[in-house]
Amino acid sequence: MKSELIKEALNSVGNILLTVGGRSMGPFIPDRSAVVIQRIPPGRVRVGDVAMVWTGKEHFLLHRVLRIRNNGGKYSVLIKGDRHLVHDGWHSGESVAGVVSEIRFPGGLQISGLPLMGLSLAGWMLSCCRLAAGRLSTFLGRR
Secondary structure, eight states: OHHHHHHHHHHHHSEEEEEOOOSTTTTTSOTTOEEEEEEOOTTOOOTTOEEEEEEETTEEEEEEEEEEEEETTEEEEEEEOTTOSSOOOEEEGGGEEEEEEEEEOTTSOEEESSOHHHHHHHHHHHHHHHHHHHHHHHHHHHO
């Protein structure tokens, strides 16, 4: 039921704000971050985008697009969580509901307004810097 409401809201409004759970996309998207999912036309997803992909009636994944395959006008995407060692397999283009257009990190930091591909790189770099700074301050605090 919840996934049907998400699908309906995304289709009618064009974007939705969700709080995501899990660590599969860390450090790019930390656990309990809020993300804005932007609906995109079929076939407009790009390699490097973080896409919302429906994997079943009540389940979706928010993982990075590794490859795109076009078979006579029908495309499919290969996705993987940044922290996973193996990919999630190929999914039809129709299962891609949208892509991440904004990330609101726990604690208030926000990334938005970047091109989708730029968001992937800029967000990843910022997340790595935040992670390194946090580890450094923890290390220095223990001395």
